[in-house]
Amino acid sequence: MPARKDPDASASVPCFYGAELRYQREQAGLTLQTTVEGSYYAVSYLSEIERGQRRMPRDLAVHCDKVLKTDGFFERHCAAVHKARRAGHAEYFADALEMEQRAESIEEWAPTLIPGLLQTADYARAIVRAAMPRASDDEVENKVAARMSRTAVFEGANPPKFWAILDESLIRRQVLPDEQMAELLEHIAEVVRTTHSILQILPESAGIHAFMMGELRVMTFADEPPVAYAESLHSGQLIDFPALVKQYRESYDLLRAAALSPAASLALIEAAAEDYRNGKHRARLE
Structure with missing residues (x-):
């Protein structure tokens, strides 16, 4: 089985956000599957967010904050991460x-x-x-x-x-x-x-x-x-x-x-x- 590849939190704002999401999820003892349960999103979607490859929708951010008990952290910052992702682009x-x-x-x-x-x-x-x-x-x-x-x-x-x-x-x-x-x-x-x-x-x-x-x-x-x-x-x-x-x-x-x-x-x-x-x-x- 290949070794797990952790996201480089220093690579970009989305990577930092994704790395923090993975950290909070693992600290809570949850899998990707249990974290997305009750939302409209697939495991692969959340995994791509954790790797800094995909944007966090606001409704999923609210869901993650509730499941992970992160006091609104992911909801507060999802818009800023989206802005950073498109920096320099229309x-x-x-x-x-x-x-x-x-x-x-x-x-x-x-x-x-x-x-x-x-x-x-x-x-x-x-x-x-x-x-x-x-x-x-x-x-x-x-x-x-x-x-x-x-x-x-x-x-x-x-x-x-x-x-x-x-x-x-x-x-x-x-x-x-x-x-x-x-x-x-x-x-x-x-x-x-x-x-x-x-x-x-x-x-x-x-x-x-x-x-x-x-x-x-x-x-x-x-x-x-x-x-x-x-x-x-x-x-x-x-x-x-x-x-x-x-x-x-x-x-x-x-x-x-x-x-x-x-x-x-x-x-x-x-x-x-x-x-x-x-x-x-x-x-x-x-």
């Missing part, structure tokens, strides 16, 4: 961010921006600054750091299977100096290879297709129904209605069929990176 992205960290698979369609899990710090900084021109440097760097921290999902014991489809315009539109554009494209290729992910490019020649409007990600889980997350400027929507999620997944499959093969897509990205490095990109545009 409020509307909070639920999708949490789900990303426990997803079995993530499938993204990116027509206008490189997906966050594939971005470099330079690219993230450029798009954050473009969206928030009046933000302070500290605000921008906070968001960049939060964006970069998301790649930790690939470092866990069971990383999600990642599949991204990018519109070809994303590798042609120059949002950074030549050298940084080359680094961005090389970084994308490296992430795809090292994480055994799949990336496809939807070519400019594809014409009209199923996802002409908006970004999308579909996430599946081991013990929950799949969800879709659609995002636009300053807003995002988490979609869990089964029939609608099914429609999104079917549209994504149609998009997948219209895109270049993974091998051809990586070759296109690497060729574009080389063009940026040797100045051919500008010559091609001219």
Whole structure:
């Protein structure tokens, strides 16, 4: 039997909160099962909270305080922990961010921006600054750091299977100096290879297709129904209605069929990176 892995309470506010929950539960002599009895939540849900991987809902916090006799500690602090968890991210992205960290698979369609899990710090900084021109440097760097921290999902014991489809315009539109554009494209290729992910490019020649409007990600889980997350400027929507999620997944499959093969897509990205490095990109545009 593998040794128990205790959460690192110093890693983050959610990890500290989860470690305290486990400590209080074990001090009370209770198992995960006996602690959740009488609530609407599963043992696995409470276990993920203890590991700092999931948000504590207020009603469960109230239940835990009652069962563990902790005088309202978990209820008082659950909102602060939730805020700390999404630090640097938009409020509307909070639920999708949490789900990303426990997803079995993530499938993204990116027509206008490189997906966050594939971005470099330079690219993230450029798009954050473009969206928030009046933000302070500290605000921008906070968001960049939060964006970069998301790649930790690939470092866990069971990383999600990642599949991204990018519109070809994303590798042609120059949002950074030549050298940084080359680094961005090389970084994308490296992430795809090292994480055994799949990336496809939807070519400019594809014409009209199923996802002409908006970004999308579909996430599946081991013990929950799949969800879709659609995002636009300053807003995002988490979609869990089964029939609608099914429609999104079917549209994504149609998009997948219209895109270049993974091998051809990586070759296109690497060729574009080389063009940026040797100045051919500008010559091609001219």
